[in-house]
Amino acid sequence: MSEFQTSSTRKAQKQHKCQCCYKPIEPGTQYVRHAGCNDGDFYWFVFHENCGALVQKVADYIGEAIDPGEAIYLAEEYGVEL
Numbered sequence: 001m002s003e004f005q006t007s008s009t010r011k012a013q014k015q016h017k018c019q020c021c022y023k024p025i026e027p028g029t030q031y032v033r034h035a036g037c038n039d040g041d042f043y044w045f046v047f048h049e050n051c052g053a054l055v056q057k058v059a060d061y062i063g064e065a066i067d068p069g070e071a072i073y074l075a076e077e078y079g080v081e082l
């Protein structure tokens with residue numbers, strides 16, 4: 001079993017789509033790129049800085065990895081706020 005995770009903050013060169021709130025990340029703005037490998041499956045996500053922080057906070061609160069697209073819903077359900 002191999003597992004790693006890395007996140008970095010970058011400046012968008014082109015438009016990306018946030019995988020938490022599904023709104024565009026405009027070129028020239030800071031965004032978070034979160035990449036990892038889980039049992040040989042490579043994955044990566046891009047988020048607005050706030051959305052990335054929210055996903056992290058909800059995952060920490062629940063204690064396991066979450067689907068980033070559900071972070072906003074889960075944050076409401078569990079009463080997690082940034």
Ligand SMILES: [Zn+2]
Pocket residue numbers: 018019020021022023047048051
């Ligand atoms: Zn977002």
